[in-house]
Amino acid sequence: MIFSSFDFNKKEPLYIQIEHHIKESINSGLLQKGSKLPSTREVSELLNISRSTVVTAYENLESNGVIKSLKGKGTFVSLELKNEDKAFNIKWDSKINNYANICESLDIIKTELPWEKGMISFKSIAPDETLFDTEEFKRSFLSTWSFQGDKLLNYGYAQGYKPLIEYLLMYMANKGVNTDGKDILITNGFTEAFDILINSLTEPGDKVICENPTHNTALKIMRAHELNIFGVEMTQEGMDLKKLEDKLINEKPKLGFIIPSYHNPTGIVMKGEHRKKVLNLFEKYAVPIIEDGFNEELLYSSSHVPPLASLCNKGNGVIYIGSLSKILFPGLRIGWVLADKKLISTLESVKRARNIHSSFLDQALLFNYMNNGAFNKYLKKVRKHYREKYNFTFSEVMNHIPNEFIMGEGGLHIFVKLKGISSRKVLEGCYKRGVVFTPGDIFYTDGSGDDTLRLGFSKVSLKDIEKGIRVIGEEIKKITLSIE
């Protein structure tokens, strides 16, 4: 009640003081446009003054357009706020800390050339949503809903939706991982899993080892946490073993981060024996590994490649991050961490402190979808689709883009090393002609890679792949000619 703290002074007429008080209440925001005022009777009783004094004040305010009486409804504020100069302002720029500033400065979406409608874009490595089996997903929703809809909308557990956790433990066991003494934490995709791990296991200045180049989101997260990143050069086999061992000996890193299958951005699939050697080196120097299981499901060849996590038996030295986001439903943001049981328990507390848990509805839907066999059917379909598209894109690149080499053997993208030409310069020309791609330098730990580029083809039509790659080839030739 706006008059409850109202004190009269003895100098001004009472009706003026009432007018002034109401105006001030409006300007301070306490009374807002549309707020109902107490009736004149209520005010006169509360302040113990004559009702006619209050009526006079209200009439004056109404004639000034400040308030308005509606017959049978009461009196309402009709004026907007006025003294907006006296706003409570803070210079937020000066309040933002180093972490947030790094996140923003490395947020490539904010610095890259703006996408425009009609462009051919090779930037995305997201799955093609037109392949999603939305009818099957709807069935998952309806069957899940019928018996536990209300429960799924209430709070769940930080570790995740139990049936999904159990399903994924089996899923990992089928990949050859010994899950004894291990457990799973459900996260909002790979990104949250990696961020929680870095946030829980490192301090600014800690040294980490990874492939060079590597996944740029992982690089961004490690940089935002002010880690000291040592990239190990890659051959077609994966990390160079000699250089890896040198870094393990000389830098004594806290952890390693490795993407053994369909490595982002190179597409390299580390072969079984090379995997074992890499693992043995980390073990020899007692440096734990975070393994990114990225795109492991997207095997184009039939050979089984065991994850690093499956090669250390009962050992707990490898933390495995799983995500299906490059294949299935990235919009749901569901990923997982498989690791030592006690470590998962600590990470569960961290997850709870960060956002309580991931959406239980989404976890239940994903579980239902995977568990009823729809996932395997879908996988077969997309493997074939993407393999064909990969082969087509690969041959177009070989035909049109003069390159030093093309790495890798699959995934939803192709990584190209040009012959000493800056890919950003090529991009400038392409952009004018409506074609964009990802310059490779963002994947490098050491600022190199300016003559590389990544072409994501998952969402580009065959016609546009053909046209887009031709344009890139032409722009490269233009630059080559201008140099010669």
Added chain:
Amino acid sequence: MIFSSFDFNKKEPLYIQIEHHIKESINSGLLQKGSKLPSTREVSELLNISRSTVVTAYENLESNGVIKSLKGKGTFVSLELKNEDKAFNIKWDSKINNYANICESLDIIKTELPWEKGMISFKSIAPDETLFDTEEFKRSFLSTWSFQGDKLLNYGYAQGYKPLIEYLLMYMANKGVNTDGKDILITNGFTEAFDILINSLTEPGDKVICENPTHNTALKIMRAHELNIFGVEMTQEGMDLKKLEDKLINEKPKLGFIIPSYHNPTGIVMKGEHRKKVLNLFEKYAVPIIEDGFNEELLYSSSHVPPLASLCNKGNGVIYIGSLSKILFPGLRIGWVLADKKLISTLESVKRARNIHSSFLDQALLFNYMNNGAFNKYLKKVRKHYREKYNFTFSEVMNHIPNEFIMGEGGLHIFVKLKGISSRKVLEGCYKRGVVFTPGDIFYTDGSGDDTLRLGFSKVSLKDIEKGIRVIGEEIKKITLSIE
């Protein structure tokens, strides 16, 4: 191919070396139970040795139970891994940093008395899911699905689902907030919003001001970020103004955190004029405020109470965190931050670095549900339901629990201050009789509050409320008698 890196020595028979190599490949995990071995012909060709040597090796291995030939299918590994001692092990305890350790040590779920089936629990302040309108939610799903299902399952934007953002901007404008120059970021509930803000705006050691007591999750997050927390004592009006100003002058805090409506845990609703005075003090000392809009939707009385964010006009000094998790669908984990536009843009980059974005499916479903009017109908229903339950619980407490005072006027819980008796001691007795509640000390910034307790009633039946509160009252009397 397991023999591609195989070198013979000159000492041992070839077949022994082959056996040994296969056993080692199994023990190292390179070959797993069920893996298919190359045929004897393939091995003999590859290694350029006689096929009978390979056959001998395979036969020996088969008689040892290591491998098994299946007619017409090939030869397969049949042994489990053996040398599990030589596992790659890491002592994770020593790798976990201070942040993660604090998160775990303050994770009350891990330290509190374990809930058992059949207990009467006053611990939760989650909504009662049996009130959820799951049929209406299903309709939201089906209508959303029919025209954009596939898009919702693919990647979205870090800031959030556009229609939901626009809806919430209007929703906030209807609460009287001037949204000019402001914007919204969608988060995984209040917890993520607060964690992102603390993570982006503070450094360890920074001073912050909040109510004492306050929301224990907020306390946990501030402690995990090693902030210096200054709690301001509360009266029935909210923060004590004199003590607030003293702290603002003496401590020069970086920010304030305030829960103006249905304060957790006290239930106090700060009145309009007190709000304005609190805001003016923060403005006077140029200290920005994070406002927790918690339970604002759960007004039991009809008076409109404007959020602090609406009282600073065009000013950007207040960051508002909104969440419906105590009323609607907490399992979806959708909340929002309303703040200065430029600040939101930075926080958007932080959100992208942490988990890319919140589930687009959930955001679209929530938008559809709120936008089609179902939300308002639901709100009316639950307000009435919870108000009646509040009144019942309140009178039961007044009848059975000897208290110094009960604070607040609503919400989904009641906060009681006992007469100098430790609530944890009361809890011990109650636990044995199957009744649990939340000891109030976890909400205090300074270790006090051991004679307070919080009773969440949203999910407890009237019968259990009656019985549970009687038990609590009896246990208090026992202790009182034993002291006298």
